[in-house]
Amino acid sequence: MPILNISHISKSYGSYKAVDDVSFTVERGSVYGVLGPNGAGKTSTIRMIMNILLPDEGNITLFDTAMNDTLKNRIGYLPEERGLYPKMKVLDMLVFLGELHLMPREEASQKALEWLRRLGLEEQKDKKVEELSKGMQQKVQIIGSLLHDPELIILDEPFSGLDPVNTNLIKDIILELKVSGKAIMLSTHMMETAEKLCDRVMMINHGRVVLQGALQPILMDHGKSSIQVEYSGDASFVSGLPMVETADIYGNYLEVRLKEGSSRNDFIGHLLNNIEVHSFKTMQSSLNEIFITLAGEKPNE
Template sequence: MEVLKVENVSKSFDEVHAVKDVSFTIETGKIYGLLGPNGAGKTTTIRMIMNIIMPDSGKVTLFGQSMCDELKPKIGYLPEERGVYPKMKVRDFLKFLGELHDMASAELDEKIDYWLNRFEIATMNYFKVEELSKGNQQKVQLIGSFLHDPQLIILDEPFSGLDPVNVNLVKEIILDFKKQDKALILSTHMMEAAEKICDHVYLINKGQKVLDGPIDEIQTQYGHNSMQLEYKGDGQVIKGLPIVTNFNDFGNFVEIQLKEGTTVNDLLKELINKIEIYRLQAKRSTLNEIFISLVKGGEKDA
């Protein structure tokens, strides 16, 4: 089911075009990665979805209508910037957020207990927020974003300040929400984390769409000319081939990129009788490799 539709949205600040003609659709039961380098327009796009700033042109539709107060309980939002009250105690802060969504007292206490335990910070129940580490403050803010059980969850840099163990914990929670048929938007610069949990990615650079599609299809599309080659002989023979556009040596094997329109057979013909090949296989491009390639390509075209 469609819960969010962004249509041809643009936003400028003075002479800076922060977002240019961005469009995408979000459905339930899927995790969407809104990705891009710093300053790409990700946070501006999210703020327009949340009605924090208004677009210069275009339209945002949530649950079939424009944003209004009645829709806010259906949405959970984690902003990129820290949004906690440092002098409040953790439990009091979370109760305050729950009451803003008209949660009943008994339900609210139950939810707070559940999430504090899930995030392994139950012992910090009555600590002031400012007494927590940056990572634990991030956990509190995450809890506050979905304490009221929203249908659409928008997380802007959710892994900020978290160590690898807690990054994995947050990924598990996000995947649990997917199983509950919630719709999720994940904006992050952590490509490896996005690659593991996102179903669909939307990459923007300099405010414009660069890439949009299911992650499996994108990795197949951009990895069709990437190869891993294990061999014996002189690696410079491979590196010097005119059909090889990229060459990375890892000691016992190399990763290469073939020129567009070149086949594996073309490569084998070039290498026959020159080196001894032990293994040759297609390489699945990582999201980070695709990201860097497209962003650098955009810089060259600019």
């Protein structure tokens, strides 16, 4: 049974429909990606889940119960807008967040220290939040969303402000939480990251669902494979071949998409007869490319 069940929710601000008939479920032991550009409706959807906003239409259930404030203690929520008190010391800030989720003070302090060590922030525990870098503050906020050992974890743009090393660290933690049986909802416009983390995804644009389902079938069913070739010679003839849909040449590299139903072997034969091929590989479309095809715009626009 899903931990979180969203059924046909909609939300308007005046005449603007921010979320339009959105439905999905989040299961234990999985990462569900809510993907789309800024302003697509992702954050409004999360705010309805958290009972910050009420949907105009539709229903939200958590643990098979209508969402209420008591259930919030079973959720870890990293909001898009950061909510740390700049004058508080880091450890005090985390203990305070733990107590808000009904953790005993001693337990909150112990868990906070464990997480600070894990994220390389133990030496910062007595510093004020405002003295930390943006990336460090982001890690503190992430710790605050995990401290009380929630069953459902909702992360809204968790990689914002993180360098590549810390991005990989948080990715590893997300995957560990998944293996431990947590249900994780990841909202992001970073398609490449979602592709590495998510089991299921929903692409949303202008408040409407563009595509949703299990990740691998989406990549197989909606993606187009391309052929990448490293070569020597003149490859200008390739764009005129009857089986070629698109052909792009970058120096001595060629990227080609074949028309539906075309023979790859015939294409390879043309290459071998006309140029010297050094390497040849087939690449599957990424989530980013699929989104651009379906929505007609880049996800970070």
